[in-house]
Amino acid sequence: MSEPILSVRDLSVVAQVEGTTHTIVDQVSFDLQRGEILGLVGESGSGKSMTSRALIRLLQSSRLSVSGGSAILKGEDIFTFDERAMRDVRGGSIGMIFQNPSSHLDPVMSIGKQIAESIRFHKAVSRKEARGRAVEILRQVGIPDPERRYNAYAHEFSGGMRQRAMIAVALACDPDILIADEPTTALDVTVQAQILKLLTDLRDTRGVSIIFITHDLGIVSQICDRVAVMYGGRIVELGGKREVIGSGRHPYTAGLVACQPAEGHPGERVRTINGQPPRIGHMPAGCRFHPRCPRVDEWCSTVCPDLVTSGPGHQVACHHPIPHTPAEAAT
Amino acid sequence: MNVKPAPLLEVTGLNVHFGGTGFIPGLRTPPLRAVNDVSLAVMPGETLGLVGESGSGKSTLGRAILRLGELTSGEIVFDGTDMARATVGDLNRLRRQSAMIFQDPYGALNPRMRVGDAIAEVLRVHRKVPSSRIGSRIAELLNLVGLDAGYANSRPLDLSGGQCQRIGIARALAVEPKLIVADECVAALDVSIQGQILNLLMDLREQIGMAIIFIAHDLAIVRRLCDRVAVMYLGRIVETGPTEEVFTEPRHPYTASLLRAIPDIDPDRGLPENPLAGEPPSPIALPCGCAFHPRCPNALPDCSTGEPPRLGRDGPHRAACILPPGEIRI
Numbered sequence: 001m002s003e004p005i006l007s008v009r010d011l012s013v014v015a016q017v018e019g020t021t022h023t024i025v026d027q028v029s030f031d032l033q034r035g036e037i038l039g040l041v042g043e044s045g046s047g048k049s050m051t052s053r054a055l056i057r058l059l060q061s062s063r064l065s066v067s068g069g070s071a072i073l074k075g076e077d078i079f080t081f082d083e084r085a086m087r088d089v090r091g092g093s094i095g096m097i098f099q100n101p102s103s104h105l106d107p108v109m110s111i112g113k114q115i116a117e118s119i120r121f122h123k124a125v126s127r128k129e130a131r132g133r134a135v136e137i138l139r140q141v142g143i144p145d146p147e148r149r150y151n152a153y154a155h156e157f158s159g160g161m162r163q164r165a166m167i168a169v170a171l172a173c174d175p176d177i178l179i180a181d182e183p184t185t186a187l188d189v190t191v192q193a194q195i196l197k198l199l200t201d202l203r204d205t206r207g208v209s210i211i212f213i214t215h216d217l218g219i220v221s222q223i224c225d226r227v228a229v230m231y232g233g234r235i236v237e238l239g240g241k242r243e244v245i246g247s248g249r250h251p252y253t254a255g256l257v258a259c260q261p262a263e264g265h266p267g268e269r270v271r272t273i274n275g276q277p278p279r280i281g282h283m284p285a286g287c288r289f290h291p292r293c294p295r296v297d298e299w300c301s302t303v304c305p306d307l308v309t310s311g312p313g314h315q316v317a318c319h320h321p322i323p324h325t326p327a328e329a330a331t
Numbered sequence: 332m333n334v335k336p337a338p339l340l341e342v343t344g345l346n347v348h349f350g351g352t353g354f355i356p357g358l359r360t361p362p363l364r365a366v367n368d369v370s371l372a373v374m375p376g377e378t379l380g381l382v383g384e385s386g387s388g389k390s391t392l393g394r395a396i397l398r399l400g401e402l403t404s405g406e407i408v409f410d411g412t413d414m415a416r417a418t419v420g421d422l423n424r425l426r427r428q429s430a431m432i433f434q435d436p437y438g439a440l441n442p443r444m445r446v447g448d449a450i451a452e453v454l455r456v457h458r459k460v461p462s463s464r465i466g467s468r469i470a471e472l473l474n475l476v477g478l479d480a481g482y483a484n485s486r487p488l489d490l491s492g493g494q495c496q497r498i499g500i501a502r503a504l505a506v507e508p509k510l511i512v513a514d515e516c517v518a519a520l521d522v523s524i525q526g527q528i529l530n531l532l533m534d535l536r537e538q539i540g541m542a543i544i545f546i547a548h549d550l551a552i553v554r555r556l557c558d559r560v561a562v563m564y565l566g567r568i569v570e571t572g573p574t575e576e577v578f579t580e581p582r583h584p585y586t587a588s589l590l591r592a593i594p595d596i597d598p599d600r601g602l603p604e605n606p607l608a609g610e611p612p613s614p615i616a617l618p619c620g621c622a623f624h625p626r627c628p629n630a631l632p633d634c635s636t637g638e639p640p641r642l643g644r645d646g647p648h649r650a651a652c653i654l655p656p657g658e659i660r661i
Contacts, residue, residue: 043521043522043523044521158610159385159610160610161610188384188385188548188610188611189384189548189550189589189592189593190384190588190589190592190606190607190610191384191610192592192594193591193592193602193603193606193607194606194607194608196594196602197602197603197606200602215521215522216594217522217596218593218594218595218596219594221594221595221596221597221598221600222594222595222598222600222601222602223602241598242598245596245598246598255523256522256523257596259522259523259525259526260522260551260596261525261526261529261549261551261552261554261555262551262554262555262593262595262596263596264555266554266555266556266574266575267533267555267556268555269530269533270525270526270529270530270555271526272523272524272526272527272530273523273526276491276493276494276524277521277523279491
C-alpha cells in the first residue's frame with residue numbers, strides 16, 4: 001500500500017469544565033490514503049466532528065485542547081506547527097465543508113471574491129488570475145453561469161447552490177484533503193444526491209482525499225471506501241465499508257445497522273439499542289459501550305479494549321466481537 | 332353490504348396562501364401558495380405519512396389541519412364538524428381531541444417548568460381529570476411513554492433529546508386525542524433513539540387507537556410506520572395511496588426520483604447515476620402547468636401548459652400525472 005496522505009496517531013482532545021478535565025476524543029488513530037473517501041460515523045457526541053476540527057485546530061472553545069497525538073501530513077506533523085504555519089494548512093492542504101453553508105460563508109462578500117481571496121492568500125497570483133481560477137472552480141462545482149454568479153452573494157443562492165459554493169471555496173487552493181462535516185444533512189434528499197455525486201466526481205477527477213463525517217450509514221455505503229465507527233470519543237471499528245457495514249464485528253456497529261428503519265418489514269418494531277449514548281463527564285469505565293451492549297461481561301466494565309486487527313484491513317475494539325465465520329468464532 | 336366507516340378527518344380543497352397584499356393592480360405582490368387545493372382523508376386509527384422536501388408545504392398543511400395556522404379556503408371536516416368555519420366552541424372541542432408533536436424536543440418544552448408541571452398544565456386547561464387525580468395521571472402518562480414517574484421532577488435541560496421527545500408525546504397524549512399530528516418528530520434524534528420513539532408510536536397506536544398524521548422527509552421511516560402515504564411537491568399532493576404500493580410502484584415521476592435518491596445501506600447499490608436535477612422553484616412564482624415539469628425526466632410538451640394535473644379519482648392509489656403508470660420506473 002502506498003504512503004498515506006494523512007496519518008493520525010493517538011489523537012486526544014480534552015475539555016476543561018469547571019476545573020475537571022474530560023476526554024472528548026480518546027486516542028484516535030487512522031490513515032487516509034490518496035484519493036480515498038473515509039467515512040467517520042457515529043451519533044451526536046461521539047467525537048466525530050471534534051476529531052476533524054482538532055486536525056485543523058479549529059476547536060470552537062478555548063476550553064478545548066488537543067492533549068496528545070500526532071497527525072503526519074505529507075511527512076510533517078501538523079500538531080507541531082505554529083499558528084502561522086497552520087494557516088497555510090487550512091484552506092491550503094486541507095479544505096473544509098460544513099453542514100450549514102449560510103453560517104460559514106461571508107454574507108457581505110460575493111461568492112467569487114471569497115474564492116479569489118483564498119487563492120490570493122495561499123498563492124502568489126494576480127487579482128485577474130485569481131478571478132479566472134475562481135470562475136473555473138465555480139464551473140467545476142456545477143454552478144450555472146459562473147461568470148455572472150461570481151458577483152452573487154450567499155443569500156442569492158439556494159441551499160444546494162450554497163453548499164456547492166462552499167465546496168468551491170474549499171477547493172480554491174487545490175487541497176489534498178477535504179474534510180466534509182455532515183455536508184448534506186440540511187439538504188433535501190434529491191439535492192443531497194447531487195452533492196454526493198459532485199463529491200465523488202471531484203475525488204475521481206482531482207484525486208482529492210475526503211474525510212466524510214456523517215451519521216447516515218446509507219451515505220457511507222454509497223460513497224465511502226472505508227469507514228471508522230466512533231462511539232464515546234473512540235474509534236470502535238475501522239475497515240472497508242463492506243466488512244464494517246455488511247459484517248460488522250463490534251456490537252455497536254451491528255446495532256446501528258440493525259436499527260436502520262429500512263431494515264425490516266412495514267409495521268414491524270424497529271430494532272433499537274437500549275439506553276442513551278454517554279454524555280461528557282459521564283463516560284462509563286472500561287468499554288464505553290458496555291452499559292448498552294448485549295455481549296457484555298465483567299471484563300468489559302473494567303478494561304477498555306484496544307483497536308486490534310481482526311481481518312485484512314479490518315480493526316475492532318471489542319473483547320467479544322461478533323463472529324461471522326467459523327475462523328472468527330474460534331478466536 | 333358493509334357501510335364504509337366515516338373518516339375522522341376529511342380535508343377538501345384546502346388552500347393556505349401567505350402575503351399577497353395590495354389593491355392597486357400592477358403593484359400587488361403575488362401570494363406564496365404554501366398549500367394548494369389539497370384534499371385528503373384520515374380514517375380513525377389510521378397513520379397517514381405526509382412526505383416531501385422542505386418548502387413542499389407539509390408542515391403548513393399539518394398546522395392548518397389543527398387550526399394552529401391560518402387557512403385561506405377549503406373545508407376541514409373533523410369528526411363531522413367543518414373546522415374551517417368553526418365557532419369558538421368547536422375549536423375548543425378540536426383542541427381537546429387533537430394534539431401535535433414537534434420536531435425540536437427541547438424547543439417545545441418550557442425550560443423553566445418541571446416535566447410534571449408541563450403535563451399538569453395540559454390536564455388542568457382541558458379539565459381532563461379532577462385536580463386530586465392529576466398527580467397519578469402524570470405518573471400514568473410517563474409510564475405510558477416508557478419513563479419512570481420520578482422524571483416528573485426533572486427539568487428539560489436535565490434530559491436527553493429522546494427523553495424530551497417522550498415528554499412531548501406524553502403531553503400530546505394527556506388530552507386523549509383522536510388525532511395526532513407529528514411534525515418531523517424523530518428527525519432531530521440519533522438513529523438508536525429514533526427507533527425507540529417509532530416503536531413507542533406504534534405501541535401507542537395499538538393501545539389507544541388514535542389516528543396519526545406523520546410528517547417526515549425520511550421515506551424509510553414512513554414506509555415502516557404508515558398505512559397510507561401522501562407525497563407533496565410545492566403545496567400539492569402529487570401522489571397518494573397505500574404505502575407499499577406507492578413505494579413499489581410509484582405513479583408520479585417525483586415520487587420515483589425521491590425513492591431513487593434515498594441513500595441505501597446496500598453497498599452494491601451505489602449512487603443514483605442521474606440524480607434529479609435542480610431544486611424546487613420558489614412557491615411565489617410557480618411554473619405553469621405541472622409544477623414539477625422543469626425537473627421532470629419524463630416531461631411532455633403538454634406538461635408545461637394549462638392547469639396542473641389533478642389527482643386521479645380511481646382507486647386508493649392516485650397520482651397527479653398525465654403519464655400512464657407503466658412509464659415511471661424507480
